[in-house]
């Protein structure tokens with residue numbers, strides 16, 4: 423039965439962003455109802471049971487020191503963080519040649535080092551010309567938004583090893599082939615997400631810390647505090663604005679409110695019917711929006727055996743499956759976990775898994791373990807189990823990480839964030855800074871709350 427309720431604000435979506443918005447609104451004494459389509463909170467963060475009482479992050483997991491809103495939220499909720507394990511050697515393997523290194527710079531030849539350095543320098547210099555709040559106003563916005571990051575790398579790097587490395591880094595970051603992502607989008611990301619080194623590094627970078635209790639615990643803790651006002655299994659179908667306020671219709675509750683915060687990617691928001699209709703630019707943005715997607719595959723061992731051998735569990739390779747490997751063990755190392763990200767696209771990084779392997783779970787696992795044995799030795803042959811979290815088949819979530827195809831930023835400009843009367847947009851994709859990151863999810867929520875409260879005269 424659908425029940426009818428009233429609230430100051432309805433938040434649509436109980437991912438990190440929606441729950442942060444609701445948590446902040448409740449903290450200001452406002453009444454709030456959170457409507458979530460799925461049967462759990464956390465959206466693109468989820469704790470996956472890997473046995474032996476341990477969990478691993480199946481979705482978003484890493485934060486870095488520049489992600490200051492995330493750190494203060496984690497602390498405020500009484501949760502704790504730990505550092506990604508980086509002690510010891512990283513494996514760098516290309517064309518069957520395996521080398522190891524410590525620190526953050528792979529053992530490239532002097533020529534490759536120069537090539538990588540010039541690319542990084544030029545990307546950073548271009549990024550410095552992109553205005554944070556309005557990237558589409560950059561002097562060269564139209565040129566940069568008419569090409570892909572992958573094309574830029576192909577034509578501006580000399581050596582195939584450097585092209586591979588850059589394509590690999592950005593494929594992993596966006597869960598998407600960089601040949602489908604606008605150069606302007608990547609430059610804006612570099613300008614607003616701490617620069618290339620911060621974005622790509624574990625130690626002192628964006629992949630430095632995880633939440634001990636698992637990243638989903640951030641959302642679960644806020645949902646617990648909010649209590650009954652979080653309604654699960656209740657997809658929102660309609661948002662109807664009239665002169666009095668807004669009526670939000672969902673499977674289990676119809677709620678009248680003064681303001682609505684829609685906290686999800688634009689592609690997901692496109693499933694909701696808005697009356698009056700959304701402005702053309704917003705509607706079109708939702709239709710063309712695309713998030714990159716991937717599957718996380720975890721090999722679980724009874725202990726992180728590679729640490730005893732002097733490895734930190736990280737590997738950058740050109741192997742078919744294990745092209746980027748990280749130690750994803752829990753804080754107490756009660757089990758050892760090696761993680762790879764498997765996408766459906768080669769990412770222009772020369773990754774060459776076939777459909778036969780991709781579409782068959784046991785073939786996929788066998789290929790993954792074969793790669794791990796090649797990298798970490800025979801102990802890798804016998805994991806206690808292999809666990810996967812796929813983001814391809816999620817019913818209410820389109821993909822993992824927001825990307826923008828060429829033309830999207832310059833065509834739709836601020837449509838991802840600009841409110842439509844009483845409807846405000848949150849979600850990681852609605853954040854001018856740290857867009858697509860967990861940090862962006864939190865910042866967009868706090869921005870949407872401030873915007874809604876100011877517009878309603880609540881502060």
Ligand SMILES: Cc1cc2nc3c(=O)[nH]c(=O)nc-3n(C[C@H](O)[C@H](O)[C@H](O)COP(=O)(O)OP(=O)(O)OC[C@H]3O[C@@H](n4cnc5c(N)ncnc54)[C@H](O)[C@@H]3O)c2cc1C
Nearest residue numbers: 435437438439459465466482483484658822849850859860
């Ligand atoms: C595999 C993976 C790895 C990642 N790694 C990192 C990382 O290490 N670091 C990092 O910073 N970021 C990472 N990210 C990105 C990060 O997880 C996301 O940016 C962030 O979690 C998004 O939060 P959100 O609340 O904006 O959106 P979501 O988590 O997508 O929440 C939206 C919610 O809305 C709900 N919903 C959809 N439609 C409706 C409807 N009609 N009615 C009601 N509810 C609806 C959905 O079910 C969902 O719960 C990763 C993401 C994935 C998937």
